[in-house]
Amino acid sequence: MAFDFIKRIFNPEKVEIALSDIQSLILRSRPIPYYGTVALIEIREASAGKALIKAMLPLISSAENWHLDLSASVFISFTYKGLQALGLPENSLASFPESFKQGMVARSSYLYDIGDNDPKNWERAFLRGNIHITAAIIANTEEEWLQKLKEFKEAFGGNSNIHLIESLDFGATEEMKNVFGFRDGISNPEIEGSGIDNPPGYDKPIKTGEFILGYPGESGIIKQFPQPEILGKNGSFLIFRKYQSQVAEFNKFIKDNSNTAEEGELLAAKLVGRWRSGAPLVLAPEKDDIDLGTNAQRNNNFSYKDDQLGKKCPFGAHARRMNPRNSKSFILEDERLHRIIRRAVSFGDIVPPEETRDDGKERGQFFIGISADAMGTLEFLQKQWANNGNSVNLGDEKDPMIGVQRNGLFTCPGNPLVKRYHNLQTFNIVKGGEYCFIPSISALKWISELS
Template identity: 50%
Template sequence: MSARRTAPRHWRNTKLASHPFPEHPKFSQPEEIILELNAIQASILRHRPQPYVGTHFALRIDNPEHGRLLIKRLTPLIASAANCRDQQSWISIGISYAGLRLLGLPETSLASFPEAFRTGMAGRAAQLMDTGPNAPSHWDPAFQGNQMHVCLNVFSSGGEAWEKTRALAHEQFVDLHGITLLGAHQFGSHPDNLNPFGYKDGISEPAIEGNDVEPLPGQGAPIKAGEFILGYPGESGEPLKMPQPDILGRNGTFLAFRKYRSRLGAFNDYLRSQASTPAGRELIAAKLVGRWRSGAPLTLAPEADDPELGADYRRNNDFTYADDPNGQRVPLGCHMRRMNPRDSKVSVMTDVNVHRLIRCGTSYGKPYDESVTASQDQDDERGVYFMLISAKAHETLEFLQREWVNNGNFQNLGDERDPLIGLHEENDMFTVPAKPVRKRLVGIQTFNVLKGGEYLFMPSLPALQWIADSGR
């Protein structure tokens, strides 16, 4: 059953709605999940505006009392999933483990968070395979030393609404002693909503049970809400373990925040080295990702781009890989098929649904430009902030980085890695299945270099108030 009701307009532990018909021992009806939308931060369940513009504020807390005052000031300003529909801009917040400790949470509460979250993203570099150029020693200063304690995110449709909301967020900490602004990073959609490599962005988000957003064709059956929001049943039928007390954990979730700098020039040069014509280069670009740059999926448009299909959100994600098990249309190791194998047969046994993420990635810097060369990458600032949301974001991200991004064994591809976000070594390859002979693209490089990141907790609105009072 697809739930379309919203929670009561106050914060309480709403029970699962019972079905009006009596249960039959053999034909019992499934219970309807009602998410407490008034308590859940908007950025978890609501899509960002299109087009969008915004700011990430990275803050360090050195004064616990003023840190709690900051949270108290911010709580009424954080948009909920129930009240942001008519807003042109909103604010969300994530807090690191180090930040929660400085805010004075009880030791029993701190100990109830997962180990990976407590360790922090830099401390989990080995599990994330963040080595070489992606190692924490090369990260931007704001991400060094676990000092990003609070991340404020302002999302907006732009213009005056953005300026006003950004100023409002800034006002909450600018006068507080011991609250340091590590960086204010502006982001925004590029023309035609293209990412730094020129591909249409924002396609293929999961449908979530109990969310009152109409699923799009191709999203499949809604995934259990507990995979994304703490306090609700997950795919196993049981809620995940959550931070304690319940008011702290319930309706919260985790965010994996990662900043990548995109080497567009190196990517352009690589395409030019592999094909002598624009059409040939575009086909290779499509094979690497699994979609044409317009957003049209190769499985529906295998021979040529179809911009009209790419622009149609009711069609551009409505497909499976059932008739392409060997990757003749969509290579098994392409970025899209790695991040969501759908119905692909994988060698590493796993339930795809429990590794899905809500992606709120944002682009920053210069837009896509096909004329850029590798010699310009050092001076051209462009890239992506990946914001990956899940009730177990740390566990899911580490699985993806280890098994699907930087390993080819799950599709019997040996040492091959994700061609777009993988950490590559010299002479790495990418296989394009074809008849009679497959094609091997040699010399794949690290096209996105990690510049920092952190695991953050996104508390519910009641939890934020509880955190603000935690030191009393």
């Protein structure tokens, strides 16, 4: 189990941040397996919103014991409009970044949300401007999830000035597969000061301030954060994006471009950068290795420095684009400044590789990303690494899994010839999203007591 590994590398002497004041989502990995619910909430009256926060405070877990396999937890975050609806002081509202104030719809051009991902095609719930809170319950057993969900609903207290816009359940088995059938959520950056010891195969921990507000980042500088200090420090920013996954179309592309099931599995792995088990291509270039894929101490212990021609893992593979791991870059950039904590969760059933006809069911992923500069990080990742190939010398070629495609191209270096695959579709379509602020525990209390 992944948590057994984490327990062995936690060192309390290396804790340098206020874990008891930080919401657990920022540091705690998803349980294995997991069950949960995401909720979008509108605040129709400020006092009702503050009462809801006060009622939810006992349910919200801190990161104090993030390294342990804990019971069900709840997290809560707010959009800029949500903070306005709560009646935060004007000087506090003014201290938030402009991109956060504008919101994800207004920032669509910076996110390359065009074509299939254009906000005009989003679900109506994300276009009305009344999502004020994004919250989620997550647990490692169905019983704990249902109990925590019951407590979460009770916190609403029947107040008509709190409106549940939408809720959707999610989950994954012990195999941790997404709806494409690939093991998910394997690689995340470690945060310096959290108590983490640097385990073999993991990157050097990244400075606290890149993920949690009020601490020095990689430059040694504490970046500006929302004021007063009780509001901003120990908080972070969150990206919430709902994706509808086009799995049948993905399967059809694989089938149309391969002659055997084995050849198809290799092509699918080339697009993703890992096999379905989670085994990285650079360590298992010819066939899947289930033992490697499920081994938390080995499946992250690699870089691309010995695959500079991309013959094992193509330059354009999704995993390589999103975490270059010492790949040669054709433009100047520091990959450590573009890492993001991913807490994505899947909803809907897994589609088997042989199914090539869309059944019309809702399935996909809630992408939850966390960073002290979540807006800037996502906008860089979307526009530069996902939808522009310059950093890997691929021109306009897009990320095969999250890029916005229009008769897309995927280049696969080989021995001795390069192979190019044509007519990729957008396999994960954005259906909505929000930029959110994750307050600390003390900030939530402060907000709930505002007069």
